[in-house]
Amino acid sequence: MRVSRFREDYIGFQTIVNRELVRVLRIWVQTLVPPAISMTLYFIIFGGLIGSRVGQMGGYSYMEFLAPGLIMMAVINNSYTNVVSSFFGAKFGRHVEELLVSPLPNAYIILGYVAGGVVRGILVGIIVTIISLFFTHLHVVHPLITISVVILAAVVFALGGFINAVFAKKFDDVTIIPTFILTPLTYLGGVFYSINLLPEIWQHISRANPILYMVNAFRYGILGVSDIRIGTAYAIIFLFIIGLFSVSLLLLNKGVGLRT
Amino acid sequence: MNALSIHDLVKTYSNGTQALKGIDIEVQEGEFSALLGPNGAGKTTAIGIITSLVNKTSGTVKVFDYDIDTEIERAKSCIGLVPQEINFNQFEKISDIVINQAGFYGIPRRLAKQRTEKYLKQLSLWDKRDDISRTLSGGMKRRLMIARALVHEPKLLILDEPTAGVDIEIRRSMWAFLKKINKEGITIILTTHYLEEAEDLCRRVAIIDKGRIIVQGRTRDLLAKLHTETFELNLREPLKHLPPLDGYAVTQVDDTTLEVEVNKSQDVNTLFSLLSQHHIKVTSMRNKVNRLEELFVRLVEGNG
Numbered sequence: 001m002r003v004s005r006f007r008e009d010y011i012g013f014q015t016i017v018n019r020e021l022v023r024v025l026r027i028w029v030q031t032l033v034p035p036a037i038s039m040t041l042y043f044i045i046f047g048g049l050i051g052s053r054v055g056q057m058g059g060y061s062y063m064e065f066l067a068p069g070l071i072m073m074a075v076i077n078n079s080y081t082n083v084v085s086s087f088f089g090a091k092f093g094r095h096v097e098e099l100l101v102s103p104l105p106n107a108y109i110i111l112g113y114v115a116g117g118v119v120r121g122i123l124v125g126i127i128v129t130i131i132s133l134f135f136t137h138l139h140v141v142h143p144l145i146t147i148s149v150v151i152l153a154a155v156v157f158a159l160g161g162f163i164n165a166v167f168a169k170k171f172d173d174v175t176i177i178p179t180f181i182l183t184p185l186t187y188l189g190g191v192f193y194s195i196n197l198l199p200e201i202w203q204h205i206s207r208a209n210p211i212l213y214m215v216n217a218f219r220y221g222i223l224g225v226s227d228i229r230i231g232t233a234y235a236i237i238f239l240f241i242i243g244l245f246s247v248s249l250l251l252l253n254k255g256v257g258l259r260t
Numbered sequence: 261m262n263a264l265s266i267h268d269l270v271k272t273y274s275n276g277t278q279a280l281k282g283i284d285i286e287v288q289e290g291e292f293s294a295l296l297g298p299n300g301a302g303k304t305t306a307i308g309i310i311t312s313l314v315n316k317t318s319g320t321v322k323v324f325d326y327d328i329d330t331e332i333e334r335a336k337s338c339i340g341l342v343p344q345e346i347n348f349n350q351f352e353k354i355s356d357i358v359i360n361q362a363g364f365y366g367i368p369r370r371l372a373k374q375r376t377e378k379y380l381k382q383l384s385l386w387d388k389r390d391d392i393s394r395t396l397s398g399g400m401k402r403r404l405m406i407a408r409a410l411v412h413e414p415k416l417l418i419l420d421e422p423t424a425g426v427d428i429e430i431r432r433s434m435w436a437f438l439k440k441i442n443k444e445g446i447t448i449i450l451t452t453h454y455l456e457e458a459e460d461l462c463r464r465v466a467i468i469d470k471g472r473i474i475v476q477g478r479t480r481d482l483l484a485k486l487h488t489e490t491f492e493l494n495l496r497e498p499l500k501h502l503p504p505l506d507g508y509a510v511t512q513v514d515d516t517t518l519e520v521e522v523n524k525s526q527d528v529n530t531l532f533s534l535l536s537q538h539h540i541k542v543t544s545m546r547n548k549v550n551r552l553e554e555l556f557v558r559l560v561e562g563n564g
Contacts, residue, residue, distance in 0.1 A: 008366020015363025022356075094347035098408075101311045101341050102364035103333035259315050260273060260308070 012104035013112045020086060020116025024123065031082070031120060032127060035074045039128045042070050043135045046192065058194050058225040067132040068219040069191035072153060074128040076211065079121030079154035080182060083113050083161030088168045096258065106252040110162060110245065117158030118151060125150055138222055145230065146221030152237045153214040157182075159244035166248070166257045190215045195227045210240055261324065263289045263338075263416045263447035264310065269319035271305050271471075279305040281471040282319065287449055287464070289324070289415070292442045294458035294479075295451045297468035298560055303451040304344060306468070307420050311341045324415060337365065340414035342405045344421045344451075350394035354385060354404060357393060358411050365412035372411065379407040383437065399430040406434070410441070417441070419450040423457060435461060455556055459483075469560050482555060490548040491528070493518045496541040503538045505531065519548060 024031045043063070047070075051062035058065055090096035099109050132138060140146050164177045189211030195203050206212055207228070217233035220226035226233075252258070264287040271280040279302045287293045297303050308314030310321055312332065321328045326335035348357045355376055362372030380386040383403040388396065396404060402422060409417060419438075423431040431454075438461060442448050452458055458465055459479060466476035475482060498515035508531055509521040522528060535542060 011366045011368060012364045015360050018363075019356075019360055026351075090349070093349060094345060095349045097313060097343065097347045098361055099364055100313055101336060101339070102361070103336040103366070104364050105333065255315055259313060 008103075009105060009108050012102065013108045013115070016099075016109065016112025017115045017119065020082070020113070021119055023086060024082065024116075024120045031078070032124060035078055035124045036127050036131060039070055039074055040131055042066075043132060047135055058219075058223070060223055060225070061136070063136040064138075064223065065194075065219070066192065067136050067138060068222045069215050071125050071128045071132065072150065072215045072218045073186050073191050075121040075125040075150055075154050076157045076186060076214070077178070077182065078124040079117040080157040080161040080164075080178060082120040083117040083158045084165045084168070084174050084178075086116065087113055087162055087165035088171075088174050091165065091168075091258065092171075100258060107249055110159075110248045110252060113162055114155055114158040117161055118154040121154035121158070122150065125154075140222050141224035142221045144221075146218060149214065149217040149221055149233070149237070152234075152241065153218070156210070156214070156237060156240045156244065159241065159248055162248050163244065163251065166251045169257070185209050185211045188212075190219075190227060210236060213237065261289045262322070263287050263291070263324060264449065265320075265322040265325075266306070266310075267320045269306065269309065269321060270317045271302075271309060271314065272317045279471055280309075280317075280319075283468065283471070283473045285466055285473065285476065287416075287447060289447055290442075290445060291464055292438075292448045292462050293450075293464040293466065294462040295449060295466050295468060296455065296458055296556060297451075301468045302471045303468055304420055307341070307418055307449075307451065311339055311418065312336060337412070338415045340409035340412065340417045342402070342409045342417070342419040342422050344424065346401050346405070348393055348401075348404065348408065350392075352393055353389070354391055354393050354396070355380065355389040357404065358408050361408045362411045367412060375411050375413070376407070379410050383407045384433075399426040402426055403430075403434070406437075414446070416447045416449070419448065421451055421453065423452065423454060431457075467556060467559055474559050488521050488523045491520050491522060492546050492548040493520060493535075493542045494544045496543050499540065503540075505534045505538075508534070 043066075047063040047066045051066060054062040056062070087096070090099075129138070160177075160182075164174065168174050188206065189209050190206070195206045195212065198206060213228055213233040213236045216226040216228045217230055217237070220230050220233075264285065266283060266285040268282045268284065269280050270278070270282050272278045283302070283306065285295075285306075295303050295306065305314055309316045310323065310328070312328065321335075323335040324338045326332075326338065328335045352360075355373075358376040358380065359369065359372045362375060363369065367375070376389075377386065380389055383406055385400060385403055385407060388400065393401070393404065406419075406422070409419075422438075423434055426434070435457065438448060438450075448461075450458070450462070462479055464477065465479045465482055467474050492513070495516045495518065499512065499518070502510060502512045502518070505520070507526060511519045513519055520531060522531065532542070
């Protein structure tokens, strides 16, 4: 009986992921093209024009140093944006009710949307990685760390996007967090520089930024250099996943923003 | 077995509005029931609680004996919902909407496709299966929501104002379809503003007003409580002077139309005898007031 129930729930989960993938591919001009254009510009302006005058960072050319950070930035932004826009759209259009009336457990609904966000994040990550190969060589030193960190970071931000969507009441609420919190944290999270360049006090403050750990862990996977210990990065990523998933589940069980 | 058992259901919204004040409803398996009431009576709130779209304040709701507090997933599996407002993704293909809904209920994709074809054909939407849903007409959108609600083959189908805003032809074809699936064993509960719809379709009726059930029972038994009915008679020839028809309250509407009130102690045969005595020939007759509507108005006004 439990196996059958599990299979039914898995089909429900798979259905959400398929629907999300179809949505991402259907509106590819909105989902896949913009990050490709903006990241190409980052590579040309920061990596090529400015980077050529910066010199080495962490023992690598600035372009090599920059590439992992930009890939991770694209993954983070897109996994977050996918879930927040899709789930809020479902709330706004009321088709979230299709899921709420179904017997699919709330945990699977969250996992389905998160997996959809991860899929888009990874797709965009692959596109940006291909673009980066036009500008630099990527030598992946630790493939397992690279892959696991990028997936786990996408999970963290997909969960963040889900919570944002649960609380959002209007379209403005969907853009506030990415604009005022996510983008500054990403820019200050070691995408463009090593925190060793900062005064000591700012190095300590930067360590409160979770994105710093994800960017550095990913850079460690590709280049083998990092400003932080890789074990600490994994611990923080897992703590965020557990914490954000628990909050998401609590919100959905209570019906916050969904049930009156 | 009861398809639905509601006991002492209370819903108080966060702004203090008490939408339901302790209602009790029982619907037997296989029945076709209506939940009637004026706007704001609490019908949609009750349906929202049964289908988990609204959190209840207190009380119990059981669907085929599954308590929504303890066995919510099993209870949900038994229910198909056709909501009042359009609530599918307007940018998705029609067939995808139905197939995905089956997926949310754990139905494998192959079976989901077979059932989608079956229900889209039954509801005359199969030709539109590859269209984007927002291109459908209002009536088609309603039928799509019925197909979506049936794809997991629920034992209880709940329809909230299913025929609101659709033309008469489509409404009648939907009635015929609902009668058919009810005969096949699906228990149906509907809310409607068209009291003719409830009288024609439903064997049981519950009337709700201001958050309370003011009457419920078999439609036939409730209608029997009405003391008078008004008939409109169409005459073959123009009538110059209305003769006295002893015991009957008669109003002449125009030259060839009469309105007659017949109470329970009277009969229509006597009325026709009196008309014949005065050489008045009747070509046709209809019950002027929808009987359920009359009952509804009386009960709701009485509750005010």
